[in-house]
Amino acid sequence: MQLAYFHVAADVPQGAEPDAAVVIDVLRATTTIAWALNNGAEAVETFADLDQLRQSAAQWPESSRLMLGERGGQRIEGFDLGNSPVAVVPEQVAGKRLFMSTTNGTRSLQRVRGVQRLFTLALPNRRAVADHLLMDPPEQLWIVGSGWEGAYSLEDSLAAGALADLLLNAAADEACVVNDELTAALALWQQWKHDPEACLRQASHGQRLIGLGDHDADFRCCAELDRLSVVPVQVKPGVLCAS
Amino acid sequence: MQLAYFHVAADVPQGAEPDAAVVIDVLRATTTIAWALNNGAEAVETFADLDQLRQSAAQWPESSRLMLGERGGQRIEGFDLGNSPVAVVPEQVAGKRLFMSTTNGTRSLQRVRGVQRLFTLALPNRRAVADHLLMDPPEQLWIVGSGWEGAYSLEDSLAAGALADLLLNAAADEACVVNDELTAALALWQQWKHDPEACLRQASHGQRLIGLGDHDADFRCCAELDRLSVVPVQVKPGVLCAS
Numbered sequence: 407m408q409l410a411y412f413h414v415a416a417d418v419p420q421g422a423e424p425d426a427a428v429v430i431d432v433l434r435a436t437t438t439i440a441w442a443l444n445n446g447a448e449a450v451e452t453f454a455d456l457d458q459l460r461q462s463a464a465q466w467p468e469s470s471r472l473m474l475g476e477r478g479g480q481r482i483e484g485f486d487l488g489n490s491p492v493a494v495v496p497e498q499v500a501g502k503r504l505f506m507s508t509t510n511g512t513r514s515l516q517r518v519r520g521v522q523r524l525f526t527l528a529l530p531n532r533r534a535v536a537d538h539l540l541m542d543p544p545e546q547l548w549i550v551g552s553g554w555e556g557a558y559s560l561e562d563s564l565a566a567g568a569l570a571d572l573l574l575n576a577a578a579d580e581a582c583v584v585n586d587e588l589t590a591a592l593a594l595w596q597q598w599k600h601d602p603e604a605c606l607r608q609a610s611h612g613q614r615l616i617g618l619g620d621h622d623a624d625f626r627c628c629a630e631l632d633r634l635s636v637v638p639v640q641v642k643p644g645v646l647c648a649s
Numbered sequence: 650m651q652l653a654y655f656h657v658a659a660d661v662p663q664g665a666e667p668d669a670a671v672v673i674d675v676l677r678a679t680t681t682i683a684w685a686l687n688n689g690a691e692a693v694e695t696f697a698d699l700d701q702l703r704q705s706a707a708q709w710p711e712s713s714r715l716m717l718g719e720r721g722g723q724r725i726e727g728f729d730l731g732n733s734p735v736a737v738v739p740e741q742v743a744g745k746r747l748f749m750s751t752t753n754g755t756r757s758l759q760r761v762r763g764v765q766r767l768f769t770l771a772l773p774n775r776r777a778v779a780d781h782l783l784m785d786p787p788e789q790l791w792i793v794g795s796g797w798e799g800a801y802s803l804e805d806s807l808a809a810g811a812l813a814d815l816l817l818n819a820a821a822d823e824a825c826v827v828n829d830e831l832t833a834a835l836a837l838w839q840q841w842k843h844d845p846e847a848c849l850r851q852a853s854h855g856q857r858l859i860g861l862g863d864h865d866a867d868f869r870c871c872a873e874l875d876r877l878s879v880v881p882v883q884v885k886p887g888v889l890c891a892s
Binding site: 557590 | 656660800802803828829830832837840841851852
């Protein structure tokens with residue numbers, strides 16, 4: 407199992423594709439996806455473009471759909487929920503399809519949408535995704551961060567290191583790190599593994615959320631390691647279900 | 650002093666310029682520049698393009714010029730030296746202008762060539778550059794890595810963290826980290842500060858050099874922390890002298 411990490415979608419090499427990929431957007435898209443599927447959502451469909459999201463949602467029965475999205479920290483007008491992982495409780499999401507607006511996360515999901523086995527990961531379902539991969543280890547695994555507007559993000563790198571740390575420990579001689587990005591992500595995980603929430607709060611995007619106020623529950627939720635057993639897997643391009 | 654680190658030239662923001670910048674190419678351009686100037690070279694002029702290098706060198710008296718460059722680990726035909734920092738000994742370089750071919754390093758130097766105070770840094774002159782900056786602290790300092798063919802490199806990030814570690818300790822409340830890239834570089838430095846050579850050898854570009862064979866002296870030289878007191882400063886675009 408050759409493990410590589412790419413900071414953002416634009417860093418993912420053109421051409422050769424791996425047999426598995428994991429997309430990470432710790433603050434907060436992939437954390438929200440994990441919690442929504444854990445809480446019974448039928449599926450999560452992600453969109454960068456709001457008009458496309460509205461068009462797709464309109465084709466779904468109103469009683470079994472939800473639209474999720476924020477701009478500048480405010481829920482989008484006409485949408486049911488923002489992008490917070492603490493809002494996707496069972497009473498809201500069970501049995502429903504979630505149409506979710508994300509910018510950075512969607513770009514990374516789109517970049518690797520052709521990969522045969524595609525998962526999303528956040529800190530709460532890190533071990534679940536790792537265990538799933540280890541049951542049938544891919545030859546090549548690409549871990550793809552989402553970053554922020556095309557730039558590196560600390561929190562996605564932390565989670566990449568957290569995943570790789572488990573895989574390397576479990577697979578021993580069967581797993582190796584093949585790029586510098588992942589070596590550095592592992593160092594990040596070593597530094598913060600006992601307090602991932604501190605890392606999320608120090609990250610630029612964490613600072614932005616702190617500036618908006620009232621995100622303490624989100625930080626706790628996004629930093630809570632190995633809480634969930636759900637593995638979000640792409641069932642068709644852009645659509646994620648619990649495996 | 651606001652400190653930011655950019656992995657490669659392409660990550661450097663357009664528009665606003667800082668009052669100081671430091672370019673890093675640990676393996677091996679900025680290490681060779683530091684040693685060459687330390688050993689009495691009159692100046693080092695860097696080029697990405699070999700034809701431009703030859704044209705500029707041709708305008709210089711033959712007795713006081715040297716051409717440095719490698720492709721695929723071999724000295725370029727007609728050139729005096731390769732790119733190794735252990736080759737720029739005083740008997741070779743004293744009093745001479747060095748015309749140096751680099752690919753990754755030159756791209757980063759060009760990207761920030763308009764910055765008023767521009768330095769190059771490697772591990773051997775880390776403290777010298779830090780002390781120089783602290784004598785007259787800039788408001789904004791951009792640390793720019795060179796990477797490898799546009800991608801992130803571990804060794805440049807290590808050196809960025811090494812520089813920032815000194816600046817933050819010395820300037821205390823006067824210095825702060827303003828992007829995630831530098832926070833991560835500091836974690837890297839924490840992990841490897843007691844054995845930077847191990848980090849250089851683990852890096853992808855270190856692995857390439859190991860594959861070429863016979864680079865042990867280069868690794869030792871590139872990893873030797875705070876050995877030199879030389880501060881390479883840009884005196885006109887692309888031309889570096891000892892300050």
